[in-house]
Each structure stands twice: as structure tokens, then as C-alpha cells.
Amino acid sequence: MMMIACLNVSLEGMEPKVTRRLEVPCDLRLDRLHQTLQAAFGWDDSHLWEMIVGGSGWGIPDPEWPDGPLDGRKTTLAEVIEETGAKILNYLYDFGDDWEHRIEIGNIVEGDPETDFPLLLDGAGRCPPEDVGGPWGYCDFLEAIADPDHEDHAHWSEWAPDGFDANEAHLKVLQADVAKLAKKWKSKRKK
Secondary structure (H helix, E strand, C coil), rough: CCCCEEEEEECCCCCCCEEEEEEEEECEHHHHHHHHHHHHCCCCCCCHHHEEEECCCECCCCCCCCCCCCHHHHHHHHHHHHHHCCCCCEEECCCCCCEEEEEEEEEEEEEECCCCEEEEEEEEECCCCCCCCCCHHHHHHHHHCCCCCCHHHHHHHHHHCCCCCCCCCCCHHHHHHHHHHHHHHHHHHHC
């Protein structure tokens, strides 16, 4: 029997709001939760990350930083919940831009054996482009691309993906990306 955690995830400091609602296996390793969030939000997975609860953090350890995070490849979501009692995890992506995500852990339910997990159920808002400068840079970006007379309009318009709309999540594309991970991990479980 597979237990599933219902997650509500929000990218902090965003206007318009950027949120995702997911169902993930409780036995999902934190590095795979990271990959799931990357797919669900539309990030490129080109930066460091860390999951944080209280004073503990999990990510990919660096031998040159012995005080760095615990190994997220060796820890599951269930273990973090059991060991810390956490109802909220903080997920930091890109230590330069500091994209902070708040992961609220909702109900834990029995998963349908016919469904591939993780599963992206819903979402709102488009993820900012990579390397736009964090929430503060994203505000400048949105202002510049919306105003043809803005001094940085040409620069940021070249930077922006074609037809960038901060309100449009492109949910079907993101759901397909999360489904690819679910299928890949399901086939590895069977081996």
C-alpha cells in the first residue's frame, strides 16, 4: 500500500501568486521531490537547492562544505515528517536568486494503485524565468516587459520566453513533465 502526501506549494513573494497542488508518495526521496517541484513549477534545475525544516536542511552535500545539508538522496519525505513532525517544509532553489517555496503537507492518504505518482493536480501562475534576479528582480522584469517605454524593455523582452504571461501556468505542459517523472520512477521500482 502506497501512502500519498497532499502538498500545497507556493513560491513566496510572488505577485501574481505562483502555486501548485501535488500528490506525492510519502516514500519519495527528497532529491526526487526536488525534481518533482522543478517539473511542476517549470524551473530548469540548473541551480543548487535545499529542503529546510527547523534547523535541519537536506540537499546534495558538497565534500568541501562539511557543514552543508544532509543528503537528500538518502532521506524520504516520510522520514522527515516522522523525525521532525513537520507540516511545512521550506524549499530553497538557486542560492543566488533565493527562490523560496513553502510546502504545506496536507492529508496523507492511501494512493490508488492504478495511478502513477507524483501527480500535479492544479496550479496557478507562471514560474519566473531562471536567473531573473529573485523576487525583487522579477518585479522589475514584469514592469519592464509590460511597458514598451521602459528603459529595460528591450533587454528583458529578449530575456523573456515568447508570449510570457505571469498569470498563465501552462498546466498541461507541467502535468506532462511531472507524469514523465512518475513513469520513469515507476519503471525503476518494478526492476
